[in-house]
Amino acid sequence: MTPNSTVRHRRLASLAAMMLGACVALAQGPNNSGTYYKPADGKSGKSLKTAMAEVIVDHSAISYSGLWKCFYTTDRRSDGKVWDMYSSATNYTMGGPQQGANYKKEGDSYNREHSMPKSWFNDARPMYTDLVHIVPTDGYVNNRRGNYPFGETNGEQYQSAGGFSKLGRSTTSGYSGTVFEPADEYKGDFARIYFYMVTCYEKRVATWQSDMLDGTAYPALSRWALDLLLRWAKEDPVSQKETERNEAVWELQGNRNPFVDYPGLEQYVWGDKTAVAFSYDHYDSDGPSAITEATGGRPATVCVYTIGGTMVRRDVDKAGALQGLPKGIYIISSGNRGGMVKSIVR
Incomplete structure (x- = not known):
């Protein structure tokens, strides 16, 4: 593993725990709305x-x-x-x-x-x-x-x-x-x-x-x-x-x-x-749902990682990035140098 890829792997691993928590929160409903949607x-x-x-x-x-x-x-x-x-x-x-x-x-x-x-x-x-x-x-x-x-x-x-x-x-x-x-x-x-x-x-x-x-x-x-x-x-x-x-x-x-x-x-x-x-208060979107750090630029090809940071797909189109993958939690990144990161529940 190259030094750059090691740094990349560590960065993804550290992000994984944070994003997993975000996904759990999403499944439980929006944190800041309280009982706002209870009538529905x-x-x-x-x-x-x-x-x-x-x-x-x-x-x-x-x-x-x-x-x-x-x-x-x-x-x-x-x-x-x-x-x-x-x-x-x-x-x-x-x-x-x-x-x-x-x-x-x-x-x-x-x-x-x-x-x-x-x-x-x-x-x-x-x-x-x-x-x-x-x-x-x-x-x-x-x-x-x-x-x-x-x-x-x-x-x-x-x-x-x-x-x-x-x-x-x-x-x-x-x-x-x-x-x-x-x-x-x-x-x-x-x-x-x-x-x-x-x-x-x-x-x-x-x-x-x-x-x-x-x-x-x-x-x-x-x-x-x-x-x-x-x-x-x-x-x-x-x-x-x-x-x-x-x-x-x-x-x-x-x-x-x-x-x-x-x-x-x-x-x-x-x-x-x-x-x-x-x-x-216990919502299941059944994927794909995402929390995304938007970059404001046009989307590029992305890489797909497991929640543990293992790359499973490289340089694939964003629209079909998760097609065919087993249900789970993935991290999507716009290339190998960081940038846009997603946590997606499938």
């Missing part, structure tokens, strides 16, 4: 969605101008810059002169993006200022997105720098209109935001207008959109960025996103676990 205990499917709606719908309304200040807490990168989920080429100073400024191209300014377009709900409140779905993004890329649905595309109409996000004809089965595709590492983030929105506003969502919605309170999402978002949520598990943002929203707005607190919860509401009763 024992529910499943449609009833679970309704119960969750009653838990999370009451929250403090933030002013639209107040969102700028909230971003200092919810969307600031570790280097102090704006965390932009639409562009990989921006480097905005939080609150600097580029905040809300005019733009002609990508990189000119950032603004407040309603990730679920406000035109879908006719600019109505409290959705209009709900911090859960409003994030800072590059103004030009945001403008190119417009109010198009999320989806998957070849990006023949537009691509942001490096092809980070794309606009074009949908390649998703069941829908052929124009869609906006975010980067892979944020697809799960946006899926869980959408699950939150159609749950939190269950009593309103049937009146919203979008090709992603079906005009009902349940399932609320059209079949093609639901299948897409369920897949995105599975392929891009909950990250540390999301958990930290969820905590910040809790402090600022007074409610939480249960789909971040309970990775895989969407399967209990819409997926293959709709007949399984939800337990708020």
Whole structure:
């Protein structure tokens, strides 16, 4: 074993104990929510969605101008810059002169993006200022997105720098209109935001207008959109960025996103676990669920280790990194030099 690999092995072994504890905590439910979700205990499917709606719908309304200040807490990168989920080429100073400024191209300014377009709900409140779905993004890329649905595309109409996000004809089965595709590492983030929105506003969502919605309170999402978002949520598990943002929203707005607190919860509401009763204090996501240290960059190939630090796969694609492995606890690292680390329960 080389000196570098020895150091690597020791680092992974030390991380293993810490991450195992994190996984146990996850299985027992979110540590900071207490009995917040207790009213949803024992529910499943449609009833679970309704119960969750009653838990999370009451929250403090933030002013639209107040969102700028909230971003200092919810969307600031570790280097102090704006965390932009639409562009990989921006480097905005939080609150600097580029905040809300005019733009002609990508990189000119950032603004407040309603990730679920406000035109879908006719600019109505409290959705209009709900911090859960409003994030800072590059103004030009945001403008190119417009109010198009999320989806998957070849990006023949537009691509942001490096092809980070794309606009074009949908390649998703069941829908052929124009869609906006975010980067892979944020697809799960946006899926869980959408699950939150159609749950939190269950009593309103049937009146919203979008090709992603079906005009009902349940399932609320059209079949093609639901299948897409369920897949995105599975392929891009909950990250540390999301958990930290969820905590910040809790402090600022007074409610939480249960789909971040309970990775895989969407399967209990819409997926293959709709007949399984939800337990708020002893939750089993049945993998893959993850606690991730997000890097803010595009995902690379990863290596997979056992909880003891033994490498079992090298330089494999993130999306299929765990396919075929026995059920257990694994550590995923973005390469052999450290960086992004995950603890995943399968």
